[in-house]
Amino acid sequence: MKLYSFFRSGTSHRTRIALNLKGLDYEISYVSLAKNEHQQLDFKRLNPQGFVPVLETESGLLLQSPAIIEWIEQQYPEPALLPADALGKEKVRAIAALIGCDIHPLNNKRVLEHLRQLGLDQNQINAWCAKWIQDGFSALEQILAQDPTRKKFCYGNQPSLADAYLIPQVVSAQRFQVDLSAYPQINEIYQHCMTLEAFQKAAPEQQADAF
Numbered sequence: 573m574k575l576y577s578f579f580r581s582g583t584s585h586r587t588r589i590a591l592n593l594k595g596l597d598y599e600i601s602y603v604s605l606a607k608n609e610h611q612q613l614d615f616k617r618l619n620p621q622g623f624v625p626v627l628e629t630e631s632g633l634l635l636q637s638p639a640i641i642e643w644i645e646q647q648y649p650e651p652a653l654l655p656a657d658a659l660g661k662e663k664v665r666a667i668a669a670l671i672g673c674d675i676h677p678l679n680n681k682r683v684l685e686h687l688r689q690l691g692l693d694q695n696q697i698n699a700w701c702a703k704w705i706q707d708g709f710s711a712l713e714q715i716l717a718q719d720p721t722r723k724k725f726c727y728g729n730q731p732s733l734a735d736a737y738l739i740p741q742v743v744s745a746q747r748f749q750v751d752l753s754a755y756p757q758i759n760e761i762y763q764h765c766m767t768l769e770a771f772q773k774a775a776p777e778q779q780a781d782a783f
């Protein structure tokens with residue numbers, strides 16, 4: 573398998589975590605968002621949207637990180653990234669959606685570039701990013717606090733899809749100087765996940781294209 577990835581892309585990062593948690597072998601093709609390589613015709617032949625990640629598999633090209641991760645889960649069921657029961661699956665997917673639908677897209681390169689074109693300066697753009705992360709993390713912190721079954725991870729006692737989404741969002745929060753001490757449970761989950769090799773190897777600074 574080949575993952576088209578950019579080191580700082582949260583969606584690439586969550587996909588790397590999922591692949592690593594499954595213990596899968598994959599090579600990485602580096603697509604520089606900084607150099608706008610994702611907008612080149614060659615890359616748009618792979619993904620007409622011009623977004624990373626793309627996962628090249630024997631079954632073809634897979635697009636959209638939520639769909640890619642669900643495909644990985646179905647093809648390689650162990651270790652499971654989703655709980656076995658319907659309610660557990662809902663809880664994990666709800667956390668993933670809170671991050672993947674309601675925080676991450678608002679802080680994407682194309683959105684920030686458009687804000688810049690509309691006249692916002694870098695401080696205003698940073699404030700925009702921090703606002704959506706803080707709103708989402710405040711709600712997530714309450715959701716985590718209300719789950720009496722929660723242990724070291726977002727759900728239960730083993731890493732799930734929710735952790736694969738959360739850790740890249742924490743890294744992005746650090747980048748935008750969001751004070752994580754306001755979110756003790758999120759911070760605790762982050763610290764714990766980062767003791768695991770699957771998360772360490774997926775970290776942006778460990779990627780060959782990091783700068």
Ligand SMILES: N[C@@H](CCC(=O)N[C@@H](CS)C(=O)NCC(=O)O)C(=O)O
Pocket residue numbers: 580581582583584605610622623624625635636637638680681682683
């Ligand atoms: N919904 C897509 C979003 C993918 C996405 O937005 N990727 C970002 C990097 S995290 C990207 O390629 N951005 C390019 C841009 O905004 O121009 C997914 O989850 O795969």
